[in-house]
Amino acid sequence: MNINNFYNTLNVTNDTDLKEFAKKSGVNFRKLKYYAEEMIYPNRSDIDKILAVTGLSEIELQLRLGHINSDLMKLLSSHSSQILDILKVDEQGKPEKPILKFNPIFQTELGKLYQEDCIPLIRSLPRESVDLVFADPPFNLNKSYESGMNDKLTKAEYLQWTEEWVLGCVDLLKEGGSLFIWNLPVWGTHISEILNKHLTFRHWIAADIKYRLPIQNRLYPAHYSLLYYTKGEKPNTFNGERLPLEVCRHCGGDIRDYGGYKDKLNPLGINLSDIWYDLSPVRHSKYKTRTSNELPLKLLERVISMASNEGDTVFDPFGGSGTTFIVSEILKRKWIGSELGPVDTIQERFRDIEFHEKVIKDIQEGKNKLFTDEVRKIRIKNNKWLPETLKNSPNGNSKRSASVKQIEIFPKL
Ligand SMILES: C[S@@+](CC[C@H](N)C(=O)[O-])C[C@H]1O[C@@H](n2cnc3c(N)ncnc32)[C@H](O)[C@@H]1O
The missing domain is CATH 1.10.260 (434 Repressor (Amino-terminal Domain))
Incomplete structure (x- = not known):
């Protein structure tokens, strides 16, 4: 209505x-x-x-x-x-929506960027040709975008527009492909309503990022929603990620008491949950190459590594400053994207690809291990336990080690 x-x-x-x-x-x-x-x-x-x-x-x-x-x-x-x-x-008599042909404005060996409205572009792409869609649309908050687009639609207009590009993306996905949509929770509820009819729900991921000042008579809005769906019953690709154990920033010591369970912790780290606490705020000056909107590289590294493999195709309809494209390129995924506004920042980021490669390398080195190299050093210095120093650890020298069952500990329980 x-x-x-x-x-x-x-x-x-x-x-x-x-x-x-x-x-x-x-x-x-x-x-x-x-x-x-x-x-x-x-x-x-x-x-x-x-x-x-x-x-x-x-x-x-x-x-x-x-x-x-x-x-x-x-x-x-x-x-x-x-x-x-x-x-x-x-x-009868309603005109068919035309399928246009577009030329990329920027191209790499792996990717194509179109300076176009994503809706006709989506229509022009072959159906079921994409392994992963990541979308971070405007949130209709009356922000001013360089493209000059209207970010203050009525609720009905915004939802109608959302439905059009979301269903287009659903058509683009291959069977077993995955789709992620980043938005404010309020819009997430409406987008889920559309997606639940076409795809299989996997997760509502809460990305713990404070984005507003507290408002009276309301809870403090402290997360963005990242919807995660798959076409068909199960995803073609799910590469699980593990996080390092949280430790004291100063001494590297344990924050929680693991009691007798230390030796049962998985040496590859803690299972990633559906609440992501470890993303830096969106406006991180170090990675900020333009005024606003740029998502953390860590977020895209995580999504793309988790839901696609090298050689797969990633599509992002709302390029912004090109976070999805630069991460896809570095992780050797093919990519396709559109951006309505200026694309010079995206091109600039590709000229600066070494910087991004270094950041991605650091991100990858910091995951799938119980302690990062840096934390290990502090722990050794401060005489804290490490998996290999535990008597009964599967990684230690104990004869009992083979029979020790590993347990899962989730962050911040
Ligand atoms: C929230 S930003 C995306 C930021 C991006 N994820 C990043 O990390 O840089 C949304 C972008 O979508 C673009 N946009 C809005 N409507 C569009 C449309 N119909 N087609 C293509 N791009 C559009 C805006 O110009 C804006 O740059």
């Missing part, structure tokens, strides 16, 4: 008419506005008042507002051929 659906249903065209409707129906004006703008189905007591004034039946109201619950869905399904006959008439 969008704001116009709601206004049309009440037979009003502007706020003056809506105030009039509020008086007639006895439904508070602010509440009517809220239902319209937030696309919320009215409360039961308000429904009755709305039906009384409009003379509609509830089914008609639901159809007009696009609020299709499962009872109504069953009804529609059972009458699908009659409905199709009616729709066919409306569909």
